[in-house]
Structure formats: structure tokens, C-alpha cells
Amino acid sequence: MTQPVRILIVDDEPSVRMMLEAALRSSGYRVQSVGSGAEAREHIIDVEFDMVLLDLRLGDIDGIELLQEIKQRWPATEVILLTAHGSINSAIAALRHGAYDYLLKPAQVHDIRERVERGLTRRRASIQRTDLLQRISESARALGIIESGGGLDLQPAGGSSDRIEVGPLVLDLRRHGVTLGGHSLSLTRTEFSLLTALSQQPDTALSYSVLSEAVYGRAQPEDEARALLRPHIARLRHKLESTGATGVMLVSIRSMGYMLQTE
Secondary structure, eight states, X not given: OOOOOEXXXXXXXXXXXXXXXXXXXXXXXXXXXXXXXXHHHHHHTTOOOSXXXXXXXXXXXXXXXXXXXXXXXXXXXXXXXXXXXXXXXXXXXXXTTTOOEEEESSOOHXXXXXXXXXXXXXXXXXXXXXXXXXXXXXXXXXXXXXXXXXXXXXXXXXXXXXXXXXXXXXXXTTTTEXXXXXXXXXXXHHHHHHHHHHHTSTTOOEEHHHHHHHHHSSOXXXXXXXXXXXXXXHHHHHHHHHTOOOSEEEEEEXXXXXXXXXX
């Protein structure tokens, strides 16, 4: 069953939140709304929203700062900025920080729905493209056709082409399932892709760029890749350690990248 689209509204004006909620819920979207940047931060820690409608002028946090945090944590999340006429230049500047589009307040309902649907269409296309690249890469790995120029051996460390085993860690590539020491882990798409790449080369340091290519389907500069991966790695490490299992450990390699270390 297709999961409902999840949208987060961040605006400190109750009337704006109510209008946006009504407009989007009537279109079948699953909508949550908050009135401050601090509340938004709490929501995005563990939840990947398909889209965020973000007020550029929040009372407690600068909207551009929150935009950057969202895009660092969830690069595929589309963000539409809400702004008044006097902030158009700031909104345009925010597009360079990863915002998809902006809406001038007060926005018409049909404009809101149109921009949201366009943004969601772009997100779906991006995810489909990433999934296709990953499936092609996995098929090539299983057949032993390709090798990574970054030193990444693309054959699974153990098990069949649909399963990777590294000590007590087991990844089911077909079902996107992970267990560690018998404990089932709930991972995001990005965390699963990271763990898959690391598990294919245990005890080998993988650079930020190589891991970024494995996750996002494209190589990125080391500094940019490190900034994108850091929050995902932190959450992945926490989930692995929370099981209390021994035998594998996710470690940072200073100025290099990360490694799945076996014990």
C-alpha cells in the first residue's frame, strides 16, 4: 500500500497554519503543523517529511537556518518557503540553499496546491531515479560486472545477492530489513543505503564521496558529502549501539570517512 504524503507546516501565525492545513488535507495529504522553529526541529529529528512549508520569518529561528538543517538531514525533502512581499529577495536567496520554491503571503489555495503537487512530483522523480540507480548497481554487484573506482568492492560480504551478513549483522536487500544480534532495526532509506555500502566492505574505510555516491547516486565534493552524511551516520550509529549487540561497530576515520569494523 502506498504511504500517504507527509507534509509539515512551520508558521508562527495560527490563521496561516489553519488555512494551509485545510487546503492540503482536503487534497488527501497527511499534514502536521507547528508554530515555531524549535518544534519543527523536534519533528524532523526522526521523521522524513515529503515536503515542508516553511515560514521564512519565524520568531525563534531564522527560516534559512532551519531550511539548511532540513536539507542536511533529509536531502530529498522538498521545502517551499512562505514569505511576505518585503522578504522576496531573502526567499530568492534561499533557493540557493536548496528550497524548491516560495509562496507569497497571502497565497491562494489553488496556488498552494499547484506548487505542492509540482514539488512532490519532483521528489517522486528524484526518488525513482535514485532507486533505479541503486537497483542497477545492486544487479551489477550481484553479477560481478562492476567495481568502484573508489576502491569499493561491490560484491556482498557474505550471503546471497539479496542478503548481506557481517557477523551478527544481517541485511535483507529485497525487503530492506536489518537485524543486529537478533534485534530488528527500523532504518530510513538513507540509513539503509549507508549501512548496505559499509557492509559490502567491512573493515575498510570508505570515503565521504564514495558513500555519498552509494546513497545519492552521484559523487560529491568531500566537504559537501561529509556535511550531508554526518547526521545520518550519527542516527545510524545510535540505532546500532542501542541494541547492545557486539561484533560490529560503525567508526569514524578522521579526515577520511567511515568504516564498519568487525570485532
